[in-house]
Amino acid sequence: MHSTTEHRLANLVIIGAMKCGTSSLHRYLSCHPQIAMAPAKELDFFVKEKNWQRGVTWYRSQFADAPIRGEASPNYTRYPIFQGVPERMHQLIPDAKLIYLVRDPVRRILSHYLHNYLDRTENQSLTGALNDLPSNHYVNCSRYYWQLEQFLPYYSLDRLLIVSLEEWSTDRHTTLQRIFQFLEVDWVGDHPVFNGAVPRLPQKNRLTDMGNWVAKLPTSRRFCQWLPGLTERSGELSMDESLEQRLIEILQPDVERLRSLTGRSFARWSV
Template sequence: MNKVIPNLIIIGAMKSGTSSLHNYLNLHPNIQMSTLKELDFFILEKNWNQGLDWYSNQFPINKEVKIFGESSPNYTKHHLFAGIPQRMASISPDAKLIYILRDPINRILSHYFHQFVDHQEQRSLIDALQDDKNNNYINTSRYYFQIDKFLSTYKIDQILFLTLEELDKNRNQTLQKIFNFLGVDSSFEHPAFNKTYHRSSAKRRLTDLGYSISKLPSGLRFCNLFPTVFQSKVGYPVVDEQLLIYLKSILSEDVEKLRCLTGLSFLDWSL
């Protein structure tokens, strides 16, 4: 049996609509996205050692399918995981890549909020962003810095740049653009294109006691039965003017390089 090697890879960015995009594309009759999202196969520290058979088995064979794809936002975290473009090109050099982006500052806020709710981040927003030298939040929003690592192994016309803003505002037109890029029927529409995934600005966070209990067998289920006891509401982080100026000063050069590379204006962004 022939191995299925994906010819579409959504490489990021984290908290920029990759889950929604993965699900939209999977609705198309000629596109088969991996059953599990975020395979992280090309990351040495994660699933590279699982081997090609493991990777191939994530894609059920369907003779009608023209495009097999996966979505792993960690592929554009070069500051954490090196060598991804080279491993990717060694397996699927002709793949088409999609890099979906978001206003860099809004993406940072969503990233921080996600980590804070999951108890992976205990610091305040200001403290978490204070060190800009290998800062995970900031570097993940340096989109030119990230995509530049792929340009030695993939041609620029193999990469489609999108934004979460255009996917939200012009959903059907944006999906048509993607379908044209992939060479599948661009007239395809589906009622589920109106759905969004994994987005919320109001969430509940486990209390310290709840988090400790959640680590026990069936602990999380127990905590979810008593949300008023083991969970608390948390508000979405707010950027004050001083922090906004600081982030713009750090990110503006990268955004300008991205504009020059792609020819896109990113007018919906704050910098």
Template sequence: MGAGAPSAAHGSDRGAFPDLIVIGAAKCGTTSLHHQLDLHPQIAMTREKELHFFTGGRRWERGLDWYRAQFDPRAPVRGEASVTYTAFPKHRGVPQRMHDIVPDVRLLYIVRDPIARIVSDYVHRFSDGLEHRPLRDALEVLEGNDLVERSRYHLQLEQYLAVYPRDQLRVVSLERLRADPAGVLRGIYRFLEVDPAFASPRLHDVWNPTAVKRRKGPVARALYRLSRTAPARILSPEMRRRIGLVLYRPFSRPIQRPSLDDITRARLVDFLAPDAARLRALTGEAFAEWSV
């Protein structure tokens, strides 16, 4: 760890560390999974999703006391979810920082069709004003492109398997979670060693509904940043989301979901196929619903 990094030394009287971390992937249903896990009486996920602590930067500099304070020490299993934990090579050193602090944590990685994830991530960035190019132009270069690298799931997992044993990692797919949420969650519960028989009546709730995407203008982006500041966090994430929808709408415009042209799609398939094959070999899963 570099100068100024938090010390790994800690005592149980100073708070709690997580037993579970959902490490991504972005645009793969981590918000729904976060809430579904939180329904289990033996699991307490953080109130604020996306702590980004191990990504580095300002959150990391807040230190271990801040990080511990995000978790309920009374819960048998404590968890958090941050999609930037699988954004190599943009964010480097995440698994190493994580292993220094929580070497025994269970890691959960939710994935989806790699190309569908790329398109969804592009739309998200475009709507937030972080991307301005047409989709085809944004994918002109594939190697080293953050949009694409986050869909190289095996590459992301390689970073973790360099420091964590395989049995501390579980990979699930969004397609399977949607098709059989009860079955997938039972497998996760067993992985976490909590009661696998638990079944919530809210299992099929939609926590992050897909609506018509809107591109935020400068005012909308400023309002969004304001909603992420400390005073606004006294409200629940869902309440902030609802208020945000009301505030942003007058300062945004609807956008159409783009479609991939055949040439770009073929380039993506060729580029991503080797990584997808390695993921299948690692997990033993067919991921039959995928286009890669």
């Protein structure tokens, strides 16, 4: 029999991917009466270089008591930068359910790069930032099958739900149904909070939403014209067709493995 303290460990983890809607999903799930999401997004507890050293007592303290207790940390699928995440997770919460959000992998790279660029943690042009293909950290975050491969020895497919940003954006009602069924919680999708604008977190960085919006533009267009007043950095935000094609060629094998694993077509993707 589990104690109350043990019961308060997470049993839901949104493992990524970066720039795929994890913040939006975290906010929506926070509104469900049977779900207690950690107040702070990106606990990064299972990342040794981040918060692992804080210990289990700290991790437990992040969750209120509820049938589902969850967190969202996209760094969990940033292998090989952060290694050993699935092993640590399985040691502590072996019965947890995992949600992995994905999107067109080329669009994800653009959104990720743009976020870093506007946040001034990326100083290179897009071409410069991707000059070490195929082993590039932006590209590796878009290798969804490869990232999942790290988890599959520890978590079976029935403990994993894959949600695409495209379906989340265009058919949120049906997607929420899938998520609630997966989590075995009541359907509350008809509540006004799930039919209006995305609930906001006060600390949410506006750059995330801007990055996602700009990344929806055609990849060959220059982005600086859409960012007046945000940056004086000259025309570095672009992707020429040859670079886009190179990314597609690199990512194609991984996407095909993801399709085979999930039985899904991801038909809207450029890859």
